[in-house]
Amino acid sequence: MSKLTIIRHAKSDWNGNVNDLERGLNKRGFNSCKIISKELKKRIDKPDLFLISPALRAKLTYENIFLDWDNKDNFLFIEKDLYYASTEQIKKKLTTKVNGFRNVVIIGHNPILNSLIYQLTTTGHNKLPANLVTCGVVIIEYPENTFKISDFSNGKVIDYFFPRMYM
Numbered sequence: 001m002s003k004l005t006i007i008r009h010a011k012s013d014w015n016g017n018v019n020d021l022e023r024g025l026n027k028r029g030f031n032s033c034k035i036i037s038k039e040l041k042k043r044i045d046k047p048d049l050f051l052i053s054p055a056l057r058a059k060l061t062y063e064n065i066f067l068d069w070d071n072k073d074n075f076l077f078i079e080k081d082l083y084y085a086s087t088e089q090i091k092k093k094l095t096t097k098v099n100g101f102r103n104v105v106i107i108g109h110n111p112i113l114n115s116l117i118y119q120l121t122t123t124g125h126n127k128l129p130a131n132l133v134t135c136g137v138v139i140i141e142y143p144e145n146t147f148k149i150s151d152f153s154n155g156k157v158i159d160y161f162f163p164r165m166y167m
Contacts, residue, residue, distance in 0.1 A: 002142045003044055004098075004120065004155065005105045007036070007065070008113055009058040010135040021083070025060045032135035032163035033064035039161060040065065043139060049075045049101040051093075053082035053108045061135065062107050075101075082108040087115045091152055098147040117157070124157025136162040 010029035025033075046069055052062050059078070081093050090112065098104050106113075110132055117128055117138050129136065140155040 002102045002144050002147050003104070003158075004140045004142065004152075005040070005044055005047070005103075006113055006117055006132075006138045006140065007061065007105065007107045008110060008132045008134055008136050009053070009055065009061045009107060010036075010064070012057045012134075021055050024056050025064070029057070029061070029134065030064055033061060035163045035166050036135050036137060036161075037065045037068070039166065040137065041069075043159060045103050046070065047074055047103045047105045049077075049098060049104045051077050051079045051082060051097060051104065051106045054078050054080050055083055055109065058082070058107045058109070062105075066105075082106065082112075085112070087112060087119050090116060091119065094152055100146050100148075102146045104147065120152045121155040121157050122153060127157045127160045129160060129162075133162045133164075136160070 010025050010032045012023045012029060013026040014023070050062060052058050077097065079093060081089055113132050117132065118125065121140055128138065132138065137160065138157060139159040141158045142155050
């Protein structure tokens, strides 16, 4: 089975007068990444593809969760669509990027991720939050061993967790 792991960026730093794309993480955000990294290692194999928003806080979330995961053999794409696009545009991007991969991670933003997690799944909605919190993780499973699908509507939510569950 293939898995799509969707992560909302960690808590951002609102100190200073910076452009939204350049906003980093605050102390709680960095701490949350450590917690999520530990919990993800229990739940998924090493990802083979990452699709990351161009925002600094999303890049820092990626680096701080997956820093010690031995990611030498994976693919990393910075996808501006994860910051600007509609759910339909993101789904279209998924069909062009994930074919042949088995374990894909997306790191992006609300409100788009809230909509996306419902559109990518048909079962397990009872596990989904009304609002995907910062550094919240949704793991979606698909019946194929590697992604070969074109509409991503048959996913099953197998897990949802977030840092405060472990504090």
